[in-house]
Amino acid sequence: MSFQEKSLVVSLVGLVLASGLYFKSAITILVPDVSVKDVLPAQSGLLIAATCLLVVVIVVGNVALALLDKRTEADERDRSIELRAVRYGSYALATGVFFSLCAAAVTEGNAIMAHVLLGSWVLAQCIETIAQLVMYRRGS
Amino acid sequence: MGKRKATLTNHVRECRGKASGMTQQRLADLVGVTRQTINAIEANKYSPSLEVAFMIARVLEVGIEDVFGVEGD
Numbered sequence: 001m002s003f004q005e006k007s008l009v010v011s012l013v014g015l016v017l018a019s020g021l022y023f024k025s026a027i028t029i030l031v032p033d034v035s036v037k038d039v040l041p042a043q044s045g046l047l048i049a050a051t052c053l054l055v056v057v058i059v060v061g062n063v064a065l066a067l068l069d070k071r072t073e074a075d076e077r078d079r080s081i082e083l084r085a086v087r088y089g090s091y092a093l094a095t096g097v098f099f100s101l102c103a104a105a106v107t108e109g110n111a112i113m114a115h116v117l118l119g120s121w122v123l124a125q126c127i128e129t130i131a132q133l134v135m136y137r138r139g140s
Numbered sequence: 141m142g143k144r145k146a147t148l149t150n151h152v153r154e155c156r157g158k159a160s161g162m163t164q165q166r167l168a169d170l171v172g173v174t175r176q177t178i179n180a181i182e183a184n185k186y187s188p189s190l191e192v193a194f195m196i197a198r199v200l201e202v203g204i205e206d207v208f209g210v211e212g213d
Contacts, residue, residue, distance in 0.1 A: 002176050075173040076189055077180060136176070139185040 003069040004078050005136050007062055012129045014057030019122040022050035026115065043111075081135045089128030096120015146212035148187045152178065155200040155207055162200070170199045 025046050066072050074082075100117040107113065156162045164182075168175045173192060180186035181196075188196070197204040 002174055004174075071174065073174075075177055076192060077173065077177040077186055139176075139180045139183055 002136070003065060003072045004074060005133060006065050006069070008129050008132050008136075010061030010065065011058055012126065012133075014054050014061065015122060015125055015129070017057060018050045018054035019118075021053065022046055023115075023119070081132055081140070084135065085128045085131040088131045089124040092127050093120055093124035096123065144212065146210045147184070149184065149209050149211050150181060151207055151209075152196060152200075153182045155202055159200050167196070167199060171195045 026043055029043060029046075096117060097120065100113045100120065103116045104110070104113040152167075156164070156167060164178045165175045168178045171178070171192060172195065173188075177186065177188070177192075181188055193208055194204055197207045200207060
């Protein structure tokens with residue numbers, strides 16, 4: 001497994017961990033208390049904590065990988081794979097933006113819209129990372 | 141008139157063997173790509189850029205047409 005693949009696994013683990021913890025806590029706040037209509041200030045602390053966790057996992061993981069692996073440079077194939085994966089992720093993000101606009105039109109406050117948008121970004125990142133891992137494994 | 145289909149083929153593995161059994165890693169280091177990229181080229185799963193193709197031929201000390209070719213109608 002190349003450095004790029006290991007780095008992608010670390011990013012995926014960090015993203016799933018941070019977003020999983022955030023959405024689990026956010027849903028427990030939002031679902032029983034329908035009076036929460038805005039993200040701020042109800043979930044700002046959670047969001048900051050999840051972002052910090054994501055940054056820590058990615059930075060620490062990539063530093064550890066770079067220390068263990070001598071070859072960290074990306075080449076033209078890595079860039080080609082990344083570009084194709086970004087295109088797949090962008091479809092999910094564009095769909096999510098559309099649904100968040102729909103949510104903004106039909107719901108009160110910004111809580112639902114913000115969570116649909118955040119969820120679609122997380123999904124887009126997951127698709128992008130998984131697509132890269134699949135392409136690396138297939139050797140394309 | 142239909143669209144012509146062509147596939148890029150290569151003899152990188154054979155040329156490496158002739159070049160004193162150069163390893164994929166050694167070739168990758170000399171060309172400036174990863175070992176995985178050389179492996180993908182040899183398996184015909186990735187078509188390199190012209191720059192990398194010429195670099196491979198130069199490092200293996202053969203002509204580019206001896207390493208890369210096109211198959212198809």
